[in-house]
Amino acid sequence: MKIRFFLLDIDYITEKKGLKIRLWGKTADGKNVVVFVQSNPYFFVFPKDIKKAQKDIEEILKGKNISVKGIEKIEKKLNGELKEFLKITCFLPQHTQKIRDFIKVLEKNRGGTGSIIEEYEYSINFYRRFLMDKRIDGNCWLEIEGEKLNTNYKVDLALNAKKIKVLEDISIPELKILAFDIETSEIAGEKQIVMASFYGKAFKRVITDQKSDYPDWVEVVKDEKELLQKIVKTFNEYLPDIIVTYYGDSFDFQVLMDRCQSNKVKLIVSRDKTETKFTRRARISSARLNGIVHLDIFNFISNILSPSLQTEVLSLDAVSSELLGDKKIEVDYQEMLEAWRKGKNLSKLAEYCLKDAELTYRLAEILLPQNFEITKTVGQILFDVSRMTYGQLVEWYLSRKASEKNEIIPNQPKYEQVLKRRKITYIGGFVKEPLPGIHEKIAILDFRSLYPSLIVSFNISPETLNCDCCEENGHKVAGLNYWFCQRKEGFIPSVIKELIEKRSQIKKKLKETEKTSLEYKVLYNRQYALKIIANATYGYFGFAGSKWYSKECAESCSALGRYWIKKTIEEAENKGFEVIYADTDSLFLKTKDGDIKQATEAFLDYINEKFPGMLELDLQGYYETGIFIPRGAAPGTAKKRYALIDKKGELLIRGLETVRRDWCNLAKEVQRKVLEFVLRDKDIEMAKQYVKEVVENI
Numbered sequence: 043m044k045i046r047f048f049l050l051d052i053d054y055i056t057e058k059k060g061l062k063i064r065l066w067g068k069t070a071d072g073k074n075v076v077v078f079v080q081s082n083p084y085f086f087v088f089p090k091d092i093k094k095a096q097k098d099i100e101e102i103l104k105g106k107n108i109s110v111k112g113i114e115k116i117e118k119k120l121n122g123e124l125k126e127f128l129k130i131t132c133f134l135p136q137h138t139q140k141i142r143d144f145i146k147v148l149e150k151n152r153g154g155t156g157s158i159i160e161e162y163e164y165s166i167n168f169y170r171r172f173l174m175d176k177r178i179d180g181n182c183w184l185e186i187e188g189e190k191l192n193t194n195y196k197v198d199l200a201l202n203a204k205k206i207k208v209l210e211d212i213s214i215p216e217l218k219i220l221a222f223d224i225e226t227s228e229i230a231g232e233k234q235i236v237m238a239s240f241y242g243k244a245f246k247r248v249i250t251d252q253k254s255d256y257p258d259w260v261e262v263v264k265d266e267k268e269l270l271q272k273i274v275k276t277f278n279e280y281l282p283d284i285i286v287t288y289y290g291d292s293f294d295f296q297v298l299m300d301r302c303q304s305n306k307v308k309l310i311v312s313r314d315k316t317e318t319k320f321t322r323r324a325r326i327s328s329a330r331l332n333g334i335v336h337l338d339i340f341n342f343i344s345n346i347l348s349p350s351l352q353t354e355v356l357s358l359d360a361v362s363s364e365l366l367g368d369k370k371i372e373v374d375y376q377e378m379l380e381a382w383r384k385g386k387n388l389s390k391l392a393e394y395c396l397k398d399a400e401l402t403y404r405l406a407e408i409l410l411p412q413n414f415e416i417t418k419t420v421g422q423i424l425f426d427v428s429r430m431t432y433g434q435l436v437e438w439y440l441s442r443k444a445s446e447k448n449e450i451i452p453n454q455p456k457y458e459q460v461l462k463r464r465k466i467t468y469i470g471g472f473v474k475e476p477l478p479g480i481h482e483k484i485a486i487l488d489f490r491s492l493y494p495s496l497i498v499s500f501n502i503s504p505e506t507l508n509c510d511c512c513e514e515n516g517h518k519v520a521g522l523n524y525w526f527c528q529r530k531e532g533f534i535p536s537v538i539k540e541l542i543e544k545r546s547q548i549k550k551k552l553k554e555t556e557k558t559s560l561e562y563k564v565l566y567n568r569q570y571a572l573k574i575i576a577n578a579t580y581g582y583f584g585f586a587g588s589k590w591y592s593k594e595c596a597e598s599c600s601a602l603g604r605y606w607i608k609k610t611i612e613e614a615e616n617k618g619f620e621v622i623y624a625d626t627d628s629l630f631l632k633t634k635d636g637d638i639k640q641a642t643e644a645f646l647d648y649i650n651e652k653f654p655g656m657l658e659l660d661l662q663g664y665y666e667t668g669i670f671i672p673r674g675a676a677p678g679t680a681k682k683r684y685a686l687i688d689k690k691g692e693l694l695i696r697g698l699e700t701v702r703r704d705w706c707n708l709a710k711e712v713q714r715k716v717l718e719f720v721l722r723d724k725d726i727e728m729a730k731q732y733v734k735e736v737v738e739n740i
Contacts, residue, residue: 043201044187047075048215049178050283051335052169052423054081054135061134063172065184065203066313066333068215068283073198074313076333077186079206081172082111083135085142085164086118086450087128090150095157096128099145106144108137119449121505122533127162127450135168162450170438173421174445176206180417181424183209195333196281196313212564214414218242220282221403224294225395227382234266235301236382237392238273240280241399247276248396254388259396267305273298277311282334284424285311286406288358288398289340291429295320295329328429339405341429342413346574352695362401365408371397415567419575432578433585439575440582440590443537452589463586468597471626472604474611476670476684480720481622481632484686485642486662488628489606491542491573493580496602497595498539499655502583503532504592519598520605526598534590538576542656545572603627606657610649617645623670625682628662630670639664663688667721671698687721712736 051066065077089095096113103110111131118127132138142164150156163171178184187205225237237250248260249272256262263269277285287294299318302309309318313333320327329336344356353360359370371394373381378394381387417427420435421442427435444451455463489495496502500517506527509516516525526532548569555562582588584596603626611621614631619641623630633641642661649659668686683697698713712733719729 043190044185045069045075045199045201046183046185046209047073047077048183049181049423050217051333051425052173053332054169054172056134061168063169064314064332065186066197067184068217069199070213070215072216074196074281074283074333075199075201076193076195076197076313077184077188077201077203078191079172079203081168082131082133083138083168083171084129084131085138085166086116086162087130087145087158088120088125088160088162088450089128089157090159091157092126092128094155095148098148098155098157099128099130102144102148103141108141108144109133110137110141117448119447122449122530138164160453162453165454166441166451170422170426173423174442176208177446178206178208178421180419180421180427181414182418183211183213185209194315196278196315197333212561214411217283218281219284219286219403219406219410220245220277220280221286221399221406222277222290222294223287223395223398223402224297225378225391226297227379232304233297233300235269235273235297236266237395238269239392239395239399240276241396241403242280242282245280246396246400248392249273249276250388250392252382252385252388254385256389256392260389260392266301267307270298270302270305270307274302274307274309274311284335284337284406284410285331286337286339286402288338288402288405290336290338291326291328291341295336296327299329326429328425330425335424337406337410337413337424337428339402339409339428342409345429345431346416346435347409358398358401362405366401366404368401368404370394370401411563412567412570415564415571416574418568419571432574433582433588435575436578436582437589440534440537443540444533447533447536449533454589455587455591460586463591463593466593468584468593468600469604470600472607472624473626474621474624475672476623476630477620478670478672480667480669482667483632483638484622484665484668485631485638486628486665486686487631487642487646487659488662490658490660491576492603492606492627492657493599494538494542494576495656495658496599496606497579498535498542499657500598500602501526501528501532501535502595502598503534504590504595506530506532506535507592507594507598519601521601522598524594524598534579534595538579539656541572541576545569545576548572606653610659613649613652614645617641617648619645622668623684630668630684665694667724669717669720685717685721687717691722693717693721708736 047067047069049065049067054061054063060080061082063079063081067075069075087095092115111133114129116127116129117124130141132141142161145158146152148154148158185207186201186203188201188203191200191202193200219242221241223239224235226233227236237248240247246259249263249269250260251263251265251269253262263272299309311318311334312331316332319330321330343361348356351364353364363369373394378391381391413424413428417424420427420438422438441451508525509527512525512528516528518525548565552562552565555565580599583592607624610629611624614621614629618634619631620634621629621631632638646659646661665686665688668684671683685698686694715732716729719725719732
């Protein structure tokens with residue numbers, strides 16, 4: 043039997059017949075599928091003497107009462123050079139770490155025979171390794187050839203796979219998405235769930251255990267236990283492909299699980315009918331639902347999207363306001379508690395609860411396509427990718443490319459190494475303090491992916507650093523005693539170059555594609571995924587927990603960045619521009635005389651001819667007026683502290699209280715109005731008058 047389906051989730055189970063990967067997904071005609079694939083975990087040993095190492099390993103394992111499926115000799119690249127390794131295939135995922143610990147005693151520095159130098163890739167997650175080995179592009183279309191099976195799972199079709207093929211298809215099937223939210227209250231000294239809301243396509247429901255005059259989409263139950271049972275029943279009746287929450291890992295599902303345990307209600311939502319579990323993901327635990335993806339949008343917004351948002355407040359209200367142009371229903375928390383205790387205005391409380399689920403659902407609609415494209419770039423699934431930081435996205439992308447290029451993936455640093463690395467510092471990007479005051483006719487220029495371009499242009503990679511072959515004529519780093527190889531392309535520059543070139547091709551294609559088409563949306567999200575991973579690579583060099591850590595590489599990127607922005611400032615000033623402000627990779631320019639647009643276009647043509655390799659300066663935009671506040675002008679002043687207004691009257695604000703999460707709403711509102719008076723209306727007296735009125739009212 044042969045089927046095509048869109049991969050949504052992946053995990054594994056251990057049966058008597060052995061270890062099986064489970065691929066969960068959906069066909070184009072809406073059928074839910076599970077596919078079983080037999081696979082085995084493995085890791086690599088780098089030996090000093092390959093024959094002696096194999097003999098020593100076999101001897102040790104005999105005495106440990108643990109067997110391996112096989113040991114074979116293979117060739118892999120280590121730091122760009124082909125070496126001989128032993129590949130040890132195990133029966134269970136937990137055996138890779140266990141066997142590695144047993145055989146580590148063979149290393150010379152541990153008093154062993156010295157037949158082993160190091161072990162690699164023993165701690166890579168089993169199903170993530172499977173995705174890398176099969177070259178599966180995260181959440182993508184697969185063609186499966188296999189035998190039909192019978193299961194008691196909540197699926198339409200189950201198969202034992204014989205062949206897996208990754209398909210080129212940009213479409214996404216129609217997925218059943220269900221947003222979920224709860225409201226809690228302290229009752230008898232315990233935090234209890236008093237309301238739960240669900241929102242999906244043509245579906246809305248609120249469940250509560252207090253009677254009132256509600257709309258027809260509210261269901262009233264007798265107590266909290268029945269409310270919990272109804273929550274579980276709603277999940278199972280709706281049978282979503284994706285359950286969406288906002289802060290669900292740390293709140294909604296945590297509370298739901300605690301209350302289910304207290305009330306002896308089984309929280310069975312998964313398609314394999316097992317109880318919900320929490321799996322550790324870095325600093326947080328995440329609610330894992332086998333066969334159903336739990337997407338906590340807050341994680342993605344906090345880790346990835348927040349730097350590009352104007353708001354620094356990452357509440358559902360603030361994020362929805364910026365991304366959707368819609369807000370939560372205003373209900374004070376104390377007012378909400380009072381309403382519940384007294385049984386008044388409960389209809390408004392139900393609307394408030396439902397609105398939270400609705401906003402969460404609508405955020406998922408616009409953010410899911412971005413998430414899916416990131417999964418395709420990184421080669422991992424939505425559940426994991428949506429919870430990854432920039433560093434983790436880079437790590438998994440590099441791991442995927444290392445697997446493709448037959449490179450050994452370096453080991454995670456030990457805790458002591460991480461602590462040691464954290465103490466190491468180097469000089470960061472260059473900042474030219476702003477010229478304070480109000481400026482007019484401003485052009486903002488920034489380097490197109492500055493650090494990725496430098497990595498490629500100067501071949502910056504740990505294995506190309508200070509090579510023996512290029513001491514005299516390598517890529518020199520200004521101000522540092524480092525050089526990088528001119529002859530052999532490094533692993534990381536080769537990978538970043540692919541990202542930049544792919545993005546460039548996509549951007550060209552975007553110009554020729556109809557903006558309302560599916561292809562345009564997919565391509566736009568794909569170039570965004572490529573951009574964020576490429577831009578995060580420099581930071582990953584200097585991240586203490588990095589597998590590809592190199593202080594020298596990070597320091598070199600930073601030094602070259604400083605050199606080229608200073609050079610650009612110098613060239614701009616020679617061409618008659620006044621540089622109002624510069625920070626790391628961007629410049630804010632105005633002309634002393636003449637047309638700003640004409641002068642800027644001519645300068646871009648001129649300067650880009652002078653840059654080496656892939657380095658390129660781009661126009662970010664023109665602004666009518668801007669106000670710049672220097673660091674130290676007030677206590678706690680941020681380095682980026684300015685506001686600009688464009689021809690359409692739209693404000694671009696950075697570092698000011700109106701976009702900060704640690705200021706009250708009134709302060710933020712007043713500042714925004716003052717900026718509008720000053721920048722849009724150019725009426726400073728009105729701004730003063732307005733502030734005086736607010737102060738008097740207070």
